[in-house]
Amino acid sequence: MSKKSDLLEQEIEELASNYDSLPSNLPDWLLELGVHPSSDILKSQRIGSKDKNNKTDVLIELNNSINIKISVKLNNADYFGNWYGHIRFLKEFGLPAFNRLTKDVTKWANWWLTTKNSPFVGVSICFGKRSGNTAKRFLDIFSIEDIFSVVKGFDDDNKDSTANCLYINSTPPKTLEELIENLQPITQESIRQAVGEFQIAYRPINPMTEGTNRGKNVYTRFMPFKKMDIPTTVTTIEELSKLGKFETVEPNRLNHNHILDDLQKNYNIIIPRKPRKS
Structure with a gap:
C-alpha cells in the first residue's frame, strides 16, 4: 500500500470517529443496502491491512443498521x-x-x-x-460476477471483510456529509468509471x-x-x-x-x- 493510500484511509477512519451518528439524509442506494439515517456510529476502524483478502478498508459500525464498509481507492490507483x-x-x-x-x-x-x-x-x-x-x-x-468478487470480495455480503461501497478520491472528505456524498455503490458503472474496461x-x-x-x-x-x-x-x-x-x-x-x-x-x-x- 502506498503512503498516500494509507493516509487517506487513516483520515477517513478518524473523520467518522469524530461523529456520533449518520446524517438524517442518505442517498437512496445506501437506504436500499439497509443503512438507516441518523444511526448511531459505534466505531470506525481500518481493517483492510488485517487480512489480504479483506476488500473493506474502513469499516463504520452502526447501531441497528447495516454497517458501511468502504473500499478506498486513490483517483490514480490502477488495481x-x-x-x-x-x-x-x-x-x-x-x-x-x-x-x-x-x-x-x-x-x-x-x-x-x-x-x-x-x-x-x-x-x-x-x-x-x-x-x-x-x-x-x-x-x-x-465472468461479470468475477469482477465483483475482485472489487468487493468473495465472502458473504454480510461479512465485514466484504465491501459495500467505494470511495474513489485522492482528497479526504472534510465532513461526514461530504464522505457520504462521495461514496459510490459497487456497480459495473462505478467500476468502469474508476478503471475503464476491467x-x-x-x-x-x-x-x-x-x-x-x-x-x-x-x-x-x-x-x-x-x-x-x-x-x-x-x-x-x-x-x-x-x-x-x-x-x-x-x-x-x-x-x-x-x-x-x-x-x-x-x-x-x-x-x-x-x-x-x-
Whole structure:
C-alpha cells in the first residue's frame, strides 16, 4: 500500500470517529443496502491491512443498521486486486478458471519472449486498469460476477471483510456529509468509471531489477529444452529465447525465485538476481 493510500484511509477512519451518528439524509442506494439515517456510529476502524483478502478498508459500525464498509481507492490507483497468489485465486475463481488463465498467460509469455524486452522466467497477475501489450481483457477469461468478487470480495455480503461501497478520491472528505456524498455503490458503472474496461495485468518480472516481486506466484514458467553442459549465465531475453519456452503451471504456489533456483540447480542456467536489501 502506498503512503498516500494509507493516509487517506487513516483520515477517513478518524473523520467518522469524530461523529456520533449518520446524517438524517442518505442517498437512496445506501437506504436500499439497509443503512438507516441518523444511526448511531459505534466505531470506525481500518481493517483492510488485517487480512489480504479483506476488500473493506474502513469499516463504520452502526447501531441497528447495516454497517458501511468502504473500499478506498486513490483517483490514480490502477488495481483493485493486486498480486493474486494461487491460494487466493482458487478460493475466488476455482480450478477451471485457473486452467484457462495459465493457458492464456503461457501463450502470451511465449509471444513476449520474442520481443525486445527484459528477461523473465514467470508472469504474475493483477486486476484493474492496464493498457498496451501487457493487458488482457478480463471478460475473455472470467465472468461479470468475477469482477465483483475482485472489487468487493468473495465472502458473504454480510461479512465485514466484504465491501459495500467505494470511495474513489485522492482528497479526504472534510465532513461526514461530504464522505457520504462521495461514496459510490459497487456497480459495473462505478467500476468502469474508476478503471475503464476491467483488465488482467500480465506482469513479467525481470529478476535482475526486481527484488520482492520475485516472491509472487506465477501463472506460467520458463522450461529449458535441455540442461546446459556447463553453467551458463543469461542476461538478455534473446539469449533466454534460444534455450527453452514457457509452459503452463499447477496451482502449487510456484514463484519466480523457485524457477530461478530450478534453472540454476537442474539446468545450469544462471540468471543474475537483484541483491536483497541488507
